[in-house]
Amino acid sequence: RVLRIGLIPGDGIGREVIPAGRRILEALPSSLGLKFEFSDLHAGFETFEKTGAALPRRTVDVLRGECDGALFGAVSSPSKAVKGYSSPIVALRKELDLYANIRPVKSVRTDRTAIDLVIARENTEDLYVKEEKTFERPASEGGRYAEAIKRISERASTRIATIAGEIALRRQKIREAGSSGSSIHKQPLVTITHKSNVLSKTDGLFREAARAALSAPQFQGAVAVEEQIVDSMAYKLFRQPGAYDVIVAPNLYGDILSDAAAALVGSLGLVPSANVGEGFAIGEPCHGSAPDIEGKGIANPIATLRSTALMLEFLNEEEAAAKIYAAVDANLEEGKLLTPDLGGKATTEEVVADILKRL
Amino acid sequence: RVLRIGLIPGDGIGREVIPAGRRILEALPSSLGLKFEFSDLHAGFETFEKTGAALPRRTVDVLRGECDGALFGAVSSPSKAVKGYSSPIVALRKELDLYANIRPVKSVRTDRTAIDLVIARENTEDLYVKEEKTFERPASEGGRYAEAIKRISERASTRIATIAGEIALRRQKIREAGSSGSSIHKQPLVTITHKSNVLSKTDGLFREAARAALSAPQFQGAVAVEEQIVDSMAYKLFRQPGAYDVIVAPNLYGDILSDAAAALVGSLGLVPSANVGEGFAIGEPCHGSAPDIEGKGIANPIATLRSTALMLEFLNEEEAAAKIYAAVDANLEEGKLLTPDLGGKATTEEVVADILKRL
Ligand SMILES: CC(C)[C@H](C(=O)O)[C@@H](O)C(=O)O
Ligand SMILES: CC(C)[C@H](C(=O)O)[C@@H](O)C(=O)O
Numbered sequence: 001r002v003l004r005i006g007l008i009p010g011d012g013i014g015r016e017v018i019p020a021g022r023r024i025l026e027a028l029p030s031s032l033g034l035k036f037e038f039s040d041l042h043a044g045f046e047t048f049e050k051t052g053a054a055l056p057r058r059t060v061d062v063l064r065g066e067c068d069g070a071l072f073g074a075v076s077s078p079s080k081a082v083k084g085y086s087s088p089i090v091a092l093r094k095e096l097d098l099y100a101n102i103r104p105v106k107s108v109r110t111d112r113t114a115i116d117l118v119i120a121r122e123n124t125e126d127l128y129v130k131e132e133k134t135f136e137r138p139a140s141e142g143g144r145y146a147e148a149i150k151r152i153s154e155r156a157s158t159r160i161a162t163i164a165g166e167i168a169l170r171r172q173k174i175r176e177a178g179s180s181g182s183s184i185h186k187q188p189l190v191t192i193t194h195k196s197n198v199l200s201k202t203d204g205l206f207r208e209a210a211r212a213a214l215s216a217p218q219f220q221g222a223v224a225v226e227e228q229i230v231d232s233m234a235y236k237l238f239r240q241p242g243a244y245d246v247i248v249a250p251n252l253y254g255d256i257l258s259d260a261a262a263a264l265v266g267s268l269g270l271v272p273s274a275n276v277g278e279g280f281a282i283g284e285p286c287h288g289s290a291p292d293i294e295g296k297g298i299a300n301p302i303a304t305l306r307s308t309a310l311m312l313e314f315l316n317e318e319e320a321a322a323k324i325y326a327a328v329d330a331n332l333e334e335g336k337l338l339t340p341d342l343g344g345k346a347t348t349e350e351v352v353a354d355i356l357k358r359l
Numbered sequence: 360r361v362l363r364i365g366l367i368p369g370d371g372i373g374r375e376v377i378p379a380g381r382r383i384l385e386a387l388p389s390s391l392g393l394k395f396e397f398s399d400l401h402a403g404f405e406t407f408e409k410t411g412a413a414l415p416r417r418t419v420d421v422l423r424g425e426c427d428g429a430l431f432g433a434v435s436s437p438s439k440a441v442k443g444y445s446s447p448i449v450a451l452r453k454e455l456d457l458y459a460n461i462r463p464v465k466s467v468r469t470d471r472t473a474i475d476l477v478i479a480r481e482n483t484e485d486l487y488v489k490e491e492k493t494f495e496r497p498a499s500e501g502g503r504y505a506e507a508i509k510r511i512s513e514r515a516s517t518r519i520a521t522i523a524g525e526i527a528l529r530r531q532k533i534r535e536a537g538s539s540g541s542s543i544h545k546q547p548l549v550t551i552t553h554k555s556n557v558l559s560k561t562d563g564l565f566r567e568a569a570r571a572a573l574s575a576p577q578f579q580g581a582v583a584v585e586e587q588i589v590d591s592m593a594y595k596l597f598r599q600p601g602a603y604d605v606i607v608a609p610n611l612y613g614d615i616l617s618d619a620a621a622a623l624v625g626s627l628g629l630v631p632s633a634n635v636g637e638g639f640a641i642g643e644p645c646h647g648s649a650p651d652i653e654g655k656g657i658a659n660p661i662a663t664l665r666s667t668a669l670m671l672e673f674l675n676e677e678e679a680a681a682k683i684y685a686a687v688d689a690n691l692e693e694g695k696l697l698t699p700d701l702g703g704k705a706t707t708e709e710v711v712a713d714i715l716k717r718l
Contacts, residue, residue, distance in 0.1 A: 132561055133560065134560050142512060145564070149509075150507040154504065195611070202491055202505045256615060260619060
């Protein structure tokens with residue numbers, strides 16, 4: 001099978017980590033019968049400054065017309081609002097209808113509380129529809145204000161809850177096959193996050209659609225379903241992270257909770273994500289463009305390597321994905337070659353080399 | 360000075376902790392020259408079931424017409440949407456224009472990372488305007504969806520940033536006076552939280568108005584100002600909580616971040632809040648009605664006792680407030696009489712008695 005992968009490094013350390021994704025794909029054992037071709041694509045703030053478009057048309061066209069999947073690095077957010085600029089990854093998720101943002105958060109080294117959970121974040125709507133307006137009023141009537149629309153649809157909520165349920169079942173299968181090291185969950189569990197005590201219609205719809213989706217025949221009796229109000233979830237995530245298996249959340253809560261969960265495993269530099277649609281997936285490290293360490297060659301490549309594996313999983317190349325995960329875990333378990341975010345002294349290059357060696 | 364305080368226990372453990380607030384007010388040394396009178400008021404889910412109104416008119420009228428401040432316990436959220444029910448505390452904040460929700464989060468026992476920060480949460484708008492609609496569409500056109508309005512005004516953003524700046528200055532004064540034990544901040548700092556990389560108009564307005572408010576003459580050169588995108592804030596709050604002094608946030612982010620911060624100090628049972636308006640304040644523990652421990656007599660009264668002190672602070676009774684804080688801190692520092700949420704075996708009653716003794 002030949003897979004064509006779009007490479008979109010973006011800005012900052014995106015350019016230092018995306019090459020690692022390419023290298024690990026090229027280094028996969030030939031016994032897997034996989035070949036990779038690559039398309040170099042542009043997006044991000046620098047692209048915007050050069051071309052006037054943060055997400056050039058060509059990037060979308062090539063992804064849609066020629067690629068099977070992609071890797072996206074990170075983009076820098078301008079420190080002030082810049083006219084005409086808006087985040088290309090948010091646009092890309094919508095353009096390609098990548099309706100699920102899947103974020104597994106797993107601890108490997110055991111000096112911390114064991115965590116092994118996946119956040120399934122809805123990826124196309126909520127406040128991310130970006131329908132905003134500013135209103136001018138005389139100061140006497142209260143002055144200027146702005147409004148944004150939070151939109152929640154039954155369809156998107158159903159889709160994300162369904163994939164959350166499927167992931168919960170898949171995780172159980174992998175655990176039973178014994179190919180996963182840590183196994184803190186016995187029964188597959190999906191926790192629905194919302195704030196329907198305040199947002200009874202929007203988050204109420206999310207909750208209701210998610211509950212309905214998770215009571216479909218394929219989940220009945222196999223996947224347990226719980227609920228957790230989002231503020232309380234932020235609390236419990238720290239206090240009892242072992243209580244979660246798969247968390248399903250509307251877009252913005254998923255965004256916030258996944259960063260919180262990343263803090264628990266020690267570094268954003270470890271946490272991968274995949275933007276998943278029908279037959280297409282974009283791997284994307286959860287970290288940003290990290291201007292503070294840009295150009296120093298010390299960015300942690302693991303989030304990207306794991307995102308590469310995650311992309312492969314959703315392209316049905318689970319065996320290849322498992323090889324990458326295992327090589328990364330072996331590096332972390334040994335704990336000798338770590339980048340500074342994990343308290344080590346290794347460079348990006350040294351970590352990549354160590355992991356490639358373990359493939 | 361005679362202060363009339365409304366007591367609104369609400370549901371669940373609200374009824375077990377609000378009496379502790381009353382008792383500590385009554386136990387304050389007479390040398391302070393303060394007298395307290397109390398009005399027992401109703402609100403909550405049980406009130407709704409009995410009377411059809413979660414926030415009876417009389418409660419609002421008495422608070423507005425007769426009281427100087429109030430203590431609010433907690434209300435239980437029904438596990439399914441109930442027609443006509445909506446959260447009375449959200450309504451109360453709007454009715455009385457309690458525009459700031461102030462949530463200090465401070466660690467006392469030193470076996471954890473030292474944290475000493477305050478979250479200043481906007482308390483009247485954002486998605487809490489609760490303007491929601493459901494739309495029906497044929498499935499072929501995408502099916503049912505719902506929308507909610509997120510509203511951010513220049514006025515409310517200015518007000519909350521201003522009080523955040525004032526709190527940062529006040530905290531410095533208290534530190535300089537040496538009356539605070541731990542002091543991990545040197546210069547007053549306000550960190551503005553937003554998601555303006557996605558919500559450029561609404562959160563962009565919050566950011567801009569907050570920046571403008573914090574560059575007013577009284578803050579110039581005295582209060583440092585930083586910014587942090589909300590997802591990244593959830594991460595950094597865990598990783599470097601010592602980096603924050605006062606955090607100012609729109610309503611919903613403030614809601615989520617304050618629960619996250621509470622996890623860092625070990626228990627929601629420790630974290631107080633005050634809903635603050637012009638000349639009026641309602642103390643409110645950050646925890647909920649906790650149905651799991653209701654009726655067992657083991658709810659932690661500390662969040663309520665600290666909320667009582669916080670209410671007094673905003674009624675300009677700082678000396679009385681300081682006495683309560685010191686008594687609570689002494690109980691925690693000794694660490695012998697703790698409720699189960701802190702790993703102890705004491706009852707609510709035993710903890711209250713111990714703290715009253717230390718007044
Ligand atoms: C950069 C930003 C627009 C993006 C988001 O909010 O989705 C990022 O935080 C993420 O989580 O991928
Ligand atoms: C009960 C709920 C409506 C409330 C809120 O969201 O404000 C609570 O979480 C709080 O933080 O006081």
